[in-house]
Ligand code: SF4
């Protein structure tokens with residue numbers, strides 16, 4: 001089989017598995033990228049990356065941001081991460097079976113390189129290097145460019161998507177790079193973040209990301225733990241305290257500057273103690289937080305979010321990524337849904353509910369729980 005046919009077949013296989021975008025990039029385009037753009041770390045001699053994307057369904061996003069329910073996003077996220085890993089293994093196997101070229105399936109998330117003997121430096125709390133950056137690969141493969149949030153932004157689906165990828169020694173012809181960056185600097189991603197992980201105006205300057213000769217410009221990265229705590233769903237409250245993420249712990253990390261968060265380590269320690277152990281924290285909230293910790297520990301062991309069981313897939317923030325849909329008008333609409341969606345609480349029995357003010361009156365509703373949305377078998 002010649003390389004042209006191989007590329008066509010691989011792309012079709014990926015689209016048949018449910019991805020909506022797929023492209024091919026080259027190591028040459030990534031030669032000036034940071035370390036996570038070097039394919040040789042995973043596969044010595046690799047020349048090509050095949051990268052694909054699964055977007056979030058718009059209706060699921062509307063329900064998620066308005067807090068009607070979050071099970072549709074849970075389903076989409078599980079489909080994307082588990083699917084990305086399965087497809088990556090299938091494609092790598094296919095390449096190796098029908099050609100003499102080696103191939104490497106990239107883990108979609110949660111795997112980081114060891115640098116100076118550490119995978120992540122808790123003291124510095126700033127960088128973690130994936131084995132291979134799917135975002136860099138996606139830029140090299142012509143899917144889009146990095147937006148202000150640092151996420152990949154595509155013309156077709158914005159940044160509200162998940163990525164999968166395979167590296168191979170096969171010298172496939174790269175697809176053209178995206179000509180335009182479709183991030184319009186609306187900064188809705190910054191406004192939708194309750195932790196202040198990345199700022200409104202300051203660009204990242206500590207490392208340059210140059211791909212295919214283009215410089216990717218995005219917001220300065222903050223402390224990883226700020227996003228980690230918020231994204232996990234341990235805390236999440238808007239600065240004006242009117243809306244939360246999908247968490248009953250109403251603390252806004254946005255009020256702490258990046259410098260304060262990094263320097264004042266007792267701030268982080270005290271917060272974690274409050275979330276997990278402090279008897280003054282309601283028992284049901286501590287239990288909720290401990291469950292999140294257990295789910296994260298499981299992913300930590302496998303270092304592969306593609307192996308995460310559905311029951312441990314619990315999107316509670318992800319706002320900066322989810323909200324960045326392609327249509328700027330829709331993005332604004334989603335943001336308006338978010339800021340009028342109220343706050344999540346948890347009752348004595350551990351059931352989550354949402355409280356919001358409508359026409360001056362308090363309204364409460366219980367979103368659909370996972371046991372009613374998914375079958376017992378799916379949740380095993
Ligand atoms: S939300 Fe707006 S500013 Fe943020 S990455 Fe998307 S398009 Fe860019």
Ligand code: SF4
Pocket residue numbers: 192193194195196197198226227228230231317318319320321
């Ligand atoms: S995932 Fe949530 S907490 Fe993390 S940067 Fe995005 S919006 Fe902020």
